[in-house]
Amino acid sequence: MEPYTAWCQDLYAKAKPKLEKAVEHGREGYEFLQKPPAGFYPRLGVISFAGIIGLFLARGSKIKKLVYPAVLMGIGTSMYYPQQAVDIAKVAGTQLYDWSLQGYIAVEALWKDNPKKKKSEEKGDKVL
Known part of the structure; x- marks a missing residue:
């Protein structure tokens, strides 16, 4: 039993x-x-209602059901909390x-010729 009791304690x-x-x-x-602070529940109601409207508008696609409510709730939240929205937008812009840039570098690396490939082609040209 000792190993089990030691595992449970950990x-x-x-x-x-x-x-x-x-x-x-x-x-x-x-x-x-x-x-709550003054006006918290009305703000919460407006933001929640925006999310529900987003679900209503996002019929059909599963991606729409994720994107529409999030975007509408984000817009509603940014109306009530503009300073925090600006801070989040700055961080999100930097991350984006x-x-x-990382994606561009990765694609560029795929398009460039491999140095080993060039050397083998040059050797093949000399033999002919």
């Missing part, structure tokens, strides 16, 4: 901080909802630029 030791953190987040969320 699992408990790893899970305990995560569980305590989750409980703390739950308590903070509960306290926030008990005493980095990803596009």
